Amino acid sequence: MAADNNEAAGGLGNNYRRMSVRNPLKKQLNDYVGFANLPNQVHRRSVKKGFQFTFMVVGESGLGKSTLVNTLWNSTLLPQKKSVPLSLDSPRTVSIQSYTADLIEDGVKLGLNVIDTPGFGDFVNNEESWKPILEDIESRFDLYLERESNANRSKMEDNRVHACIYFISPTGHAYVIQDIHNFHCYMSSYFISLKPLDIEFMRRLHTRVNLIPVIAKSDTLTEVEIKAFKERVSLLLFLCGYDLISYPLNSRF
Secondary structure, eight states, X not given: OHHHHHHHHHHHHHHHHHHHHHSOOOOOOXXXXXXXXXXXXXXXXXXXXXXXXXXXXXXXXXXXXXXXXXHHHTSOOSOOOOOOXXXXXXXXXXXXXXXXXXXEXXXXXXXXXXXXOTTTTOSSOOTXXXXXXXXXXXXXXXXXXXXXXXXXXXXXXXXXXXXXXXXXXXXXXXXXXXXXXXXXXXXXXXXXXXXXXXXXXXXXXXXXXXXEEEETTGGGSOHHHHHHHHHHHHHHHHHHTOOOOOOOTTXXX
């Protein structure tokens, strides 16, 4: 009896296999299949995962850093600074403050990280105001390299500084460059609208981060003054060999 059951089961299996070979199931494809579709697959995966963007704002107090950031992202990311009277307990070094926010636009997720640098350029002696900023940028690079060297990189976050917006005071200073060796550029007694701190900061950071110089409160200047200001600054940066983002001279920024 058991042998008869096994023979019957074997016969059914053979019949099913013969039917499946004669009538294979055909799956309807909804999209093109091929390596030409790889960019679309990468795009869909990136949109589903989301993006990370970290940028830093650097400049003296009162130049409108918080206002620009909040207006740029249409959200209150940086709190408005309150005027605090100076005291002996006031910090005497540049501090690094980080603010994070998750933004969604048209179904695309963005993990935003804004780094503020209160205290930059606000002291009597601003010789090394750039040093804490440079150390923070390099420490983020070292941390990313350490995480990338691990075997498990599936949940690795990119906290490197992707861009740095540097605010230039719209008043400027008539500064004469005389010691060309300290600034690594060739310029003989040329009046510019940058402070020594501006030049030193950009010299230290232009090879480590995407540096974007911005004229703060440019609405206080006329179009002729803005163009002349940009020409002077652009000439200096070009002669010094600083690798910064280029911008049109006729724009309002």
